[in-house]
Amino acid sequence: MDLSPLQRARYEYQPKLPAILREAIDQVVPVKGEVTQSSTHQEQIKALFPNTYGLNKISFEKGNNEDIKKKINVGVILSGGQAPGGHNVISGLFDALKKANPESKLYGFKGGPSGIIEDNTMEITADYLASFRNTGGFDIIGSGRTKLETIEQFELAKNTCQKHDISAVVIIGGDDSNTNAAVLAEYFLQQKANIQVIGCPKTIDGDLKNDAIEISFGFDTATKTYSELIGNIERDANSAKKYWHFIKVMGRSASHIALECALETQPNVCLISEEIEENKTSLSGVVDYISTIIANRGNKGLNFGVIIIPEGLVEFIPEVKALIDELNDLLAKKAEDYSKFTKTEDQINFILNNVSLESKEVFSILPSSIQMQLLMDRDPHGNVQVSRIETDKLLIEMVSKKLEVMKKEGSYTGKFSAQNHFFGYEGRCAFPSNFDADYCYSLGFNAFMLIASGLSGYLSSVKNLSAPASQWVAGGIPITMMMNMEQRHGEQKPVIKKALVELDGKPFNYFKAHRDQWAIDTCFTFPGAIQYYGPESVCDLTTRTLALEQEK
């Protein structure tokens, strides 16, 4: 395979570590910190995790540590969607493992969690790893979305580990995967299987975040890539002065990506799903909000702009969510009746005659192309595929109609022409920024330190991330500490709480304080492409979200 010049150059990059992890590896010892507990549901979670609840926080300090040189085999899993930096977690883990004992081995379970169940296992050697250092993607061992949840799976995982003499597994994943890591850790301890489990916080969505996790890896690089593109489009909009660009960005459950991109690029509009849900804004309320801004600019002769839309938006608009729920329910219960209709008109009439009055109204105002998407793009369980709904096009059509009305009323004198974009896959596998390269390498290195300390059910934690890497603080956090009980598929389950955009948090407040000006004026900022070389101010800064959160 041919290599790009950047790929060649990135192989040479040496990621930065927190100061304590730069010491000789046998001169670092774990220190027990405070005893932890979950913030809610303490009794329930304690009962479910007798062996891994209430453990101490862990940090590291200088000290003699001969034990670390013990030969050990470790397995690693990449779980779920790609995020830039996964390869560096594995690099850091590998380098620490081999520093401690060159005879220790690192195994990769291929294709995600199914790899450990099906024993799809490969040894990760120095040579093999060399071609993945500081690169994006999860292609080193592949990823997958199988969930490790059942006792049967746990037993198969145990067998695989025992077969390869693996005594620790590192699971690199999002909130669900780390929840499952905690359950697996607990199971192995209960079974006295002698297999430790350590989690690493991954997700470009940024919704795995709490007191112990300042940022999930990949969020920095992905949002920088989207912001590069949004900035380029802003510049184009401001040069051509004739298009409104509606840009949908990834983020189903939370709008961290949209918010971070807005902080980086200062668009005219950025919708935040959490705010729309909080305010119970209706679909026509959203359309009115956008239309008013477009009209205000248009009336000043500014017939262009940029609008950022979070992918999951429609699920946060109360009456659209109700419609989708009703559709799912209706088409599940009356699948047979519905399947008799072949003409679109008949299908639509069937829907209109069988949903509530509110949902009928919502469905009726949707553009026909979106009605079709709701009816036709269904997943194998018959559910509406929300991620396939072209929210960007939906809003363009509805805003366009609204502006026509406003034009007739005389409240809008501009011209409206729109382009739509969706950015998701474009950023999930970018070469990790220096921040993500360093952070991930540190997370992986640190994961080994937790393993070598005999811990299980911990999450690799690296904090103080808005400071230079040398001042980062490495340690471990019991995963149970981040849990609460939530209703999942009709059952109360212990899960890591998803971090939504906090409407009283500093990043949102900064946005809120500026958005009215960004709306009417042209305040675009152009971040440009991620830089890996050159001035530190250009190459090593992490997100605006983190900077604002950690602002003193």
Added chain:
Amino acid sequence: MDLSPLQRARYEYQPKLPAILREAIDQVVPVKGEVTQSSTHQEQIKALFPNTYGLNKISFEKGNNEDIKKKINVGVILSGGQAPGGHNVISGLFDALKKANPESKLYGFKGGPSGIIEDNTMEITADYLASFRNTGGFDIIGSGRTKLETIEQFELAKNTCQKHDISAVVIIGGDDSNTNAAVLAEYFLQQKANIQVIGCPKTIDGDLKNDAIEISFGFDTATKTYSELIGNIERDANSAKKYWHFIKVMGRSASHIALECALETQPNVCLISEEIEENKTSLSGVVDYISTIIANRGNKGLNFGVIIIPEGLVEFIPEVKALIDELNDLLAKKAEDYSKFTKTEDQINFILNNVSLESKEVFSILPSSIQMQLLMDRDPHGNVQVSRIETDKLLIEMVSKKLEVMKKEGSYTGKFSAQNHFFGYEGRCAFPSNFDADYCYSLGFNAFMLIASGLSGYLSSVKNLSAPASQWVAGGIPITMMMNMEQRHGEQKPVIKKALVELDGKPFNYFKAHRDQWAIDTCFTFPGAIQYYGPESVCDLTTRTLALEQEK
């Protein structure tokens, strides 16, 4: 307005010039080279351009040049679609002008060619320019698509120039704009208006290219930006192993962008419009070609891949082009009859009953969403808006159907799931690569040298571009040299010939020699984001297309 860290840093960048332009500006003199002629239609073009035909090529050498210090006012126009580097053409022009005489002034005509007609004129000062150096976009003075073609427009332009004592105009544009620059230059000479006109070769499409122009500016940066994204998507495809990504890239008339991106990223499929036209490949031929590759990979268990599609593809497929022409004709002639139908079915039946048998067949096999696009998205003249046709989705739907058939026949055993993307606006206003920053600055600087040499109807030319900038060769080429006569709107017109992808050229041949392997194997290359700092091998290389063309 807030500035991004990269924007701040880019202000400090000092673009590189060819060696001769680094001399003291009064120590450089023009040298006449060979007399030129157009490659075809010599007599006709000579007759149309009595004052600007058959001029000499110009280069520069060391020599005493007191004349250059004369005070002079120059105007500049950005014409047509944005391309990275436009701001640097203006910077180079400004710096040379002020070096020669600090009292000389540079004026910008705002909003494209209409600015000179309507006297929408502003002085570009050092302070104002400072915030645009080495940045993308055309927002310094804006751009527009008005064509400078009529005597009336020329007279208005003359008045504007005389009002501001402007004696030279630099037009930064594509093939049409430079054609018009030549006509304007000729007109001003005929009128003895004492206004020189110099052109600069801009277009991300790469189709303004010939013996005198090795590359149009912006092509390098735009294709690098698209290639960054395509590489990221390839990495995602290879990590998740579950999607085929259909990626449409800009390029209506020529497939240079698609080809360059393919050379940079080695996708499984890249369609080249010129080849499809040459081979008279049918739509089902294109679908079969793609489906076969998907099936071959799927049968090996590789249910993922990346396909690059040039934006203008459908116009190069003979029977689709015929259908579009027929539709335009039919809906123009029978607009009234057609407008009576409100139901889609009736509209479609009307079309089917009124087009030729061949077009009826083509229309019938199109997915209904594309049929709708053909019927509904029409420009103000009633024409089908080809650029709005979602070719990526068209191919996904048709390939999907073909694969279902192959599955039933037993020749395909894989799974097919697809994502579509369109990259255009994402790259037109990126921060110019070092290559484009240097090249554009040199083009602008050089444009002033041509003005100072008293020339008109010339294109600013900088050659030997695959060598380091110090070895670049600056000079001027009479625009008439690049012309031929072509049928435009029913008339024979002198125009600069559009450069299509040459099917016997080195870049296409390289692609052709490798594409079968790229199709079946996974040979993805990941270029990553444009780098402005760091190793020269990463930051200063220009396109693969140019490297192959200039390969010894």
